Amino acid sequence: xxxPTLTTTPASIRAGDTATWLLELADYPASGxxxxxxxxxxxxxxxxxxxxxxxxxxxxxxxxxxxxAYPVGTYGWHCRVTDGTDAFTV
Numbered sequence: 001x002x003x004p005t006l007t008t009t010p011a012s013i014r015a016g017d018t019a020t021w022l023l024e025l026a027d028y029p030a031s032g033x034x035x036x037x038x039x040x041x042x043x044x045x046x047x048x049x050x051x052x053x054x055x056x057x058x059x060x061x062x063x064x065x066x067x068x069a070y071p072v073g074t075y076g077w078h079c080r081v082t083d084g085t086d087a088f089t090v
Contacts, residue, residue: 016068020061028081029056044071
């Protein structure tokens with residue numbers, strides 16, 4: 001049995017668990033060449049989760065081995081989109 005697909009940014013990511021969500025951005029569709037990157041930062045470190053295209057949506061995913069290596073703590077984050085020419089924080 002698999003976990004349900006989140007369609008919003010998760011409120012938390014637990015070390016050692018898979019982190020995955022599907023993001024729909026009508027103005028920046030993956031099918032239009034856009035990609036998404038979430039950047040997480042705190043005093044202990046930083047990490048990035050990048051998207052892969054899933055139709056017009058953006059699939060963000062970090063596997064358990066990756067999340068296990070994230071420093072524990074509360075993070076600020078921002079989401080950026082890019083098409084290779086332009087980039088915007090959304």
